[in-house]
Each structure stands twice: as structure tokens, then as C-alpha cells.
Amino acid sequence: MKRIKVAVLPGDGIGPEIVRQAIKVMDAAAERFGLEITYKEALIGGAAIDETGVPFPDETKEIVLSSDAVLLGAVGGPKWDNLEFSIRPERALLGLRKLLNTFANLRPAKLYDELIDASSLKPEIIKGVDIMVVRELNSGIYFGIPKGIFVDGDERVGINTLRYKEHEVERIARVAFEVARKRGKKVTSVDKANVLEATVLWREVVERVHKEYEDVELNHMYVDNAAMQIIRWPKQFDVIVTTNMFGDILSDACAMLTGSLGMLPSASIGGKIGLYEPIHGSAPDIAGQNIANPIATINSAAMMFTYSFDMPEVEEAIDKAVRSVLAKGYRTKDIYSEGCKLVSTEEMGDLIAEEV
Amino acid sequence: MKRIKVAVLPGDGIGPEIVRQAIKVMDAAAERFGLEITYKEALIGGAAIDETGVPFPDETKEIVLSSDAVLLGAVGGPKWDNLEFSIRPERALLGLRKLLNTFANLRPAKLYDELIDASSLKPEIIKGVDIMVVRELNSGIYFGIPKGIFVDGDERVGINTLRYKEHEVERIARVAFEVARKRGKKVTSVDKANVLEATVLWREVVERVHKEYEDVELNHMYVDNAAMQIIRWPKQFDVIVTTNMFGDILSDACAMLTGSLGMLPSASIGGKIGLYEPIHGSAPDIAGQNIANPIATINSAAMMFTYSFDMPEVEEAIDKAVRSVLAKGYRTKDIYSEGCKLVSTEEMGDLIAEEV
């Protein structure tokens, strides 16, 4: 029997309730596939600030580092928005990514056919969209130094530094090509190599790594053009690989295409321990009402089985369960449309767990 | 009689043919409104590289600096794509913006009702979209130093620097609020203040300047969320003000919403001499075929009358002429749909000039 230790960080807002549903589904999968999963819960984000004064307490770090994988709900909310920059909930997220060395953030943006009408794009434009954004997550302008607000003569100046070392580009490019091999065999590398020297180096290194993956097609696109093409004809993309900042922007754009934010998961990999979280936020306005959509978190847990435990069959089983529940017409409020059956967060979790 | 000196930089690809149509329309406007416009042409981009070896020759700089306003076609093309970074056509564009001190790039993304079906978004989502993106154009990561590719131990590192001084944010914020006052009285400032210190300062300064414009509504949005909201519900935006890099990305996304790239102009202002150019590129694949859409350039020339010569009535007249020609069913190839009358670049220029 395979034994798995999962650190569970519910976080803020709807975090706790959606994470609870994901655990139900993981337990169902454990039973079906003969796994033993133990969970250890810890504080993060605003919840941690309220209890301990800091967003990412040492105890949480310890629990995370002694786990095999981490499941995160969401962090942040208006309650902590006016805190000083250095102790805001988001610091915990960046700290966690850095601690775990998860330099590759995989964000699938896949259309659920049943939800095609929820998109703001025309059905013929988005039908069949299935993009995997591979975002660099441990470097770039998110972490480069110098950064901060400094005094310069009689005024202040705000500074951040975009920095990529060759090996950082190499390893993320490799992840992108590997992922593409198992999918549509096409990588689009997004940069701004006509303006930013850092991405001139990026492009050069991606081309070099590509030599090891000649079965995969590679093209380059400037980030402004990519923002257009994602809206114009998203089906042209298979895997998009890009920097931390561009990935933040473009992965959200890709997610929004599908019109189903409440469904989309993410996996952050590359270190020993993977981090899995929904792409949506903590939605404080609907927290605690049992109406949030738990599917993004359930899908994130599903990715954990593929990327942390090399059991893609479990991800498939969960994915099938989700699709079957949707096909039967069950919907949480955010994806509800006429003629469907409205269910709560808990009910949706139960339904999917049963199907698994 | 008002005398106006315009520097004309046709540039590459379709640049020369579309600029020619804009001049026709300006001449028609001059006649109607009693202006005397003189034009002085100069080389830029690839055309300049071919003749002089550099993308932005001194002679061009002189002509530009002795003009009242600059009309630019487009620069670049595959022919010059493999040149070394420092002498590529794009350098000319950045050099020109810096030389002219045009720190504010205004990019209207306005839907033409006649072209609503060309959008990839649903008609009910985009009908009535009218966004003005105010992009900072003289600073930020486009110009910050240090930048370049350096050696760091046994590998290379690519570096760019995001830098904003208080006065740089102040002046662009002021432009945004002024523009909003004449429009929908709402400014959305886009930053990444939860991660980038440079934009923490940005947000703070925008709030300070807002105190002088309390009749204008201000809200802040993170750039990733903005990329989503532009796709989800673009009608929520009136004026968007943001950094050079974010503005590059988001203005292209906004433009693509409308489905009519060939129609959209831009104005770069803030210095003594304004710069006007279409937002589309040089389209080398269709250059010289007399099929390009000249309307974006014509609309850019129209903006020149408002922003450089304080004659909004001329812009209105040109805008009316464009709409009337569209209403009569004339279309260039890029915006053609069944039942319309297909016209060439030249013919479109003639039709609009006549209407003016």
C-alpha cells in the first residue's frame, strides 16, 4: 500500500470549505486505488496572521517540508489588505513557492463543453480550447534584487529587477517540452525579446533546449501579440511557456477564456514537494455560505496524483467523475444555468467523491 | 491661416501606402478647416537601415525635432529580424519616443458597430466598448538600467530594471485623469502592488494625484485580474492607466476585443511634439499590394488635430467621414464581410478624403 503525506493549507475565505471537498475526493480515490493518505493541516495567509502575526509561520514551514505534497486553498482578503507589504498574506504564497523550489507552475485552461456558454467568447472560437500554461515561478521580476522603494534626490523611486539566469530558463523550458510531448507537441515561448534583454537570453536558451526535443514544434511570440492571439484564436496554442510575470497575466487570460474559473486547477512542481491550488482567489464575499465551487480544488488534488505520485490514472478517474457529475446537470451557483440542478459546495464534493 | 509642419515617417511594409492615405485625408481636412499643412518625409526603421545602416538616422531626428507633430506608419519586418539587438528597427521607435519625451501613449479601443461580428467575443459583451488605455511610454522596464546580458559565475544572466520615479507616475496619472474628465470620468489604475514594490509606489502616487480630481472615480486593479476583466466584461472600463510594459500587453488585448485592429490609432503625447501611429504593425506579407486598411493611420492623423493642435472638431469630422464610408458598406479586405463593397487602400483613402 502506497503511503502519502499531504500538508493541507486551507487559508482564507472559501479556502477551508473547498479544501474539505477535495479531501473527500482524495479519500475516495485512496479507497479505490489502494492508497493510504494522511493529512496534516497548517495555517497560512490571513488565518496565520490572525493567530500568529505572520502569514507563513515556522510551524507551517515544518509541516510543509515534512510532507510529500501540499494542497492549498486560497489566501488573502480585504481584512488584511491594508497591512504593510512585508507581512501581507501574499508573502506566504511567494515564500511557499520559494521554500519548495517549485519553479514550474502548470496552469491548464481547458474548456468544459457543458460550460461553453459561460464564456464571453463565441462558441466557435473556444470549442476545444485546451492550453497548458507553463509559468516560471521561482525567479524573474517577482524575486530579482535590487527591489524596493528608495530615495533618489528629492523624490522616491520604485525598483524591481527582472533577472533570469541561463539554468533557470533551461529547466523551465525542459518542463515545457516534456509536458508538450505528452500533449499536442507544440510549445509557444512568450517573451519580449524586441525590448527586454533578459528575454533575449530567454529566447536563446529556449532554442538551445529545443535541440533536445526536435519532435516538439517551437515558436516564439512577443507578449503583446500573445495577449491578442489568446483572444483572437486560442486554439492555436498547445503549451505556452513564459516568465513569472507574463505567465501570471497570460494564464489568467487563458483561464478567463473558458468562462469557468471555478473549475481550473494549478500544479507547481520542480522541487521535491509539489504544491497544488485552485487558480481562483479566496472569494471572501461568499466565504462560509456553502455555495463556492470546489471543483478547481478537486482538480488540483487530481493533478497531485499525476505530478507528485506518478499516478495519472487517479487524475483521470477524478476528471471522469467531475465530467460525469456535470453531465448529470449538477452545478454550483457560479456555473449554474437554467435547467440545471443547483447544489451546494458540500453536495458537489459528495457527488464527485461518490462517482470516484 | 494656421500653419502646421508634420514630419512623415512612412517606415516599412505597408507603412508608405497607409501613410499616403492619411495625408490625403489631412489635406482634405486642411482645405475644409482653413489650415496650411506642410509635410517633410524621413527614413525610419528597416528602410533607414537599408539606406544608412542605422534605424534612426540623425537627419530623421532633425526633421522630427523641427516639426509640430509626427505621423508614423510602421517599422520592422522579417528582413531585419536577425540583426543585432542594438540596431534593429524597434530601436528607432523607442529612440523616437524618448527623443520626443512622449511619456503618455493614448490607445483608444472603441468598437465600430458595423464591425461587431469581426470580434471573437459575443456581441452582447462588446457592444458599446469604448476604452482609452493610457500607457506610460518613457520609463519603466523599457528603459530602466542596469539592463543587458551579463556573465555571472559560469553562466549568463539577463537583466532588466523596472524603475518609476514619483514624478513619472504623477505626470502620467494626471494625463489619465484629464482624459477621463472628458470621457466617462472613471480611471482604473493597473499595477501589481501585491508583488512589485515599484508599483506600490505607483499606486500611492496615483492616489495622491487623484485628490486633485475628485470628480473622477478611481479604482485599482492587479494586472492579472485586469487581463481577466478585459475579457470577461470590458464595458466596466473607461480609462485604464498603467505602466509601459503592462500597457503594451493590455492595450493590445483591448484592441483585439474590438476585432478591428486595422482601425485603431494611437497618440503619444506629453512632450512638445506629438507622435501619431496606427497600433498595428508593418504587415510585410501584404505590403505593396494596395489592400491594407489605412483607417488606423487616418484615425491617428485625426488624433493629431485634437492632441497637437487643439482642434477636436477636425478629429470629429474625420471620424464622421470614416463612419459614413463604413455605413455605406465600403470595406478593405481585412474587414470585408459578405454584402459589403470591397475597396483598395487607395480607394478607401479617396472615399474618406471626399467625405471630409
Ligand SMILES: CC(C)[C@H](C(=O)O)[C@@H](O)C(=O)O
Ligand atoms: C497572489 C499573487 C501573489 C499571485 C501571483 O502573482 O503569483 C497570484 O496572482 C497567482 O497567480 O498565483
Ligand SMILES: CC(C)[C@H](C(=O)O)[C@@H](O)C(=O)O
Ligand atoms: C515594437 C515594440 C517595441 C513596441 C512596444 O513594445 O512598445 C510595440 O509593441 C508597441 O506597442 O508600440
